[in-house]
Amino acid sequence: MPERTVVIASRTGLHARPAKLFVQAAAAQEVPVRIRVGDGRPVPANSMLAVLALGAVHGTEVTLDAEGPGAEAALDSLAGLLARDLDAEEASGG
Amino acid sequence: MAETGGSPASTTGRPAPASAPEQGTGAGTGPGTGAGTLRGLGVSPGRAAGRVCRMAGPPRLPDPLPVADPAREAGLALRALEAVAAELAARAARAEQASDPEAGAILDAQSFMAADPGLHQTVEENIAAGMDAGHAVDAACTHHREALLAAGGYFAERAADLDDIRNRAVAAVLGLPVPGIPDPGHPFVLVAEDLAPADTVNLDPATVLALVTEKGGPTSHTAILARSRGLPAVVACRGAMEIGDGTWVSADGTTGRVETGIGEETAARVQREAAAERRRLAAGSGPGRTSDGHPVELLLNIGSAADLGGGVEAEGVGLFRTEFLFLGRRDAPGFEEQVAAYEAVLRAFPGGKVVIRTLDAGTDKPLPFLDLPQEPNPALGVRGLRVGRVRPGVLDVQLDAIAEAARASGTRPWVMAPMVTTVAEAEAFAVRARERGITRVGAMIEVPAAALRADRLLRGLDFLSIGTNDLSQYAFAADRQHGELADLLDPWQPGLLRLVGECARAGRAAGKPVGVCGEAAADPLLAAVLAGLGVTSLSMSAPGVAAVREELARRSLARCEADARAALDADDPAVARDTVARETVARETVA
Known part of the structure; x- marks a missing residue:
């Protein structure tokens, strides 16, 4: 199954606005995407509660996986999102 | 009136x-x-x-009902959750419009929780297992709550958001008013x-x-x-x-x-x-003075430079709480970020007084990055200056940043530590501040033991600032959050006023300022009593300043001192307040 491993870049971790942006983007993908921390159980990336329960902070390594047509593009786009400091973008964007 | x-x-x-x-x-x-x-x-x-x-209040669930039509129950439960998600999204938008992006982000994330497909799935499973809509929502929220708590820290705090969703959705299912x-x-x-x-x-x-x-x-x-x-x-x-x-x-x-x-x-x-x-009241202005010109500085309690935008006339900042920089953080804010925040406040009062309080945290005000162990009795535990016993680096960085902000802004801030208890603690803090070039070093008086040793504390310090909220809590052995004990926390308690008087007397003897920065300072009549006790400055939230300024201007220092004696002489706070109020009315009638 295609996978991407990425380090959470947002300063405050995967919660509040960064979590919202990620869950929103995951829900907009054409394939279901899952996310896990290390060898943990993968959870649906479109579930805010499941994503928060990962407890992923700044610097945590997470792995995304997906299967089916468009999986590679979906993973690239979501991994790219997590690799950006979404808090900093929020601050500079006003 | x-x-x-x-x-x-x-x-x-x-x-x-x-x-x-x-x-x-x-x-x-x-x-x-x-x-x-x-x-x-x-x-x-x-x-x-x-x-x-x-x-x-939160809706109470009735006894479980037998379910005749599971599809109807599922529709009821899911529509309730969708309505809650929509309401939370609307509140998020309002917060954004009100320039409160932090609240907006939290409400937005909460809206996504209510719309969570995983939560909806659990609700449907519960209904399939025979639950009615209300109990299915309740049980689903409880289930997901456990997972958040297990994640710890900031994520565990979001359990309260899920509780709020539960209350709103259950109320919607039961047709009760929205909590x-x-x-x-x-x-x-x-x-x-x-x-x-x-x-x-x-x-x-x-x-x-x-x-x-x-x-x-x-x-x-x-x-x-x-x-x-x-x-x-x-x-x-x-x-x-x-x-x-x-x-x-x-x-x-x-x-x-x-x-x-x-x-x-x-x-x-x-x-x-x-x-x-x-x-x-808004028409009043100028420094705090009694009718015969005795100065009592009127200062503001603030959390950040943003609190200075209200246009309230004051002589400076009497309490700059620095906690806001540290709240909700997984890591301590860095040196540069702190310098910028302190400098913004120092530059707002170039010639005036700014009193910065170093970080006041502990297990009663938990900060994730401090990672302090749980305590059975947080109010009596490692908090305020005591955090330095286990995490000394946090205060060092903060003092470095304050010193740098002072140099950059060309000002001389007053810097004080919270929860100072002994002379040794005060001296150690003063050494750390002075070796960085901070010239005005003081202590908060919140612990009765410190109030009783005010004269000794002032040998090594430049000023004291009395936090009446915590001083009440510790002097009267009454939890600040305990509604049943509100009368013990009344700032007119003569026992509290006596401790304040002790500090003010020590200040007068040493020729050093002793202020009050608890909310007691915002009660106009009590402000007069505090001035009469010898307090040299009163620091409060901005809306309180005008009324306090006016009340002080109505009476002479001798009158304030007589009011202070009357309040100290009373046997309970209501009598103290009544006596001073009656005196005020009587004098106005004569005049």
């Missing part, structure tokens, strides 16, 4: 234990709309009148058991006229919020929740009196009088 019987000061309220409906409102016999008087503690000055709107701040479509007096921080995010000062709570004390969240917004507030008001929705009431946040069933015309008159009073 008062409807009957002279000045409101002559009808000063009694604290909680004496409060009970005097007539009419019929506690225990269902909501009343009749005429009567309730008494509580006035904690935020000013008067207001309007119709009552009560805040609904949270009501929105009746007209201005109202908000009546509640008590208010939590989350309830107040969307409190609109244009529609909420006053706050009246059944519980809470002078240092409760409700009281602090009301003072920072300039909203009249009465807490510990027994019988308040018995007032029927729509009843016309007036609330006096100075005396603690709540008049019920007053009628629309009287309410309109109270509102006009209150507006005139606010205009009159």
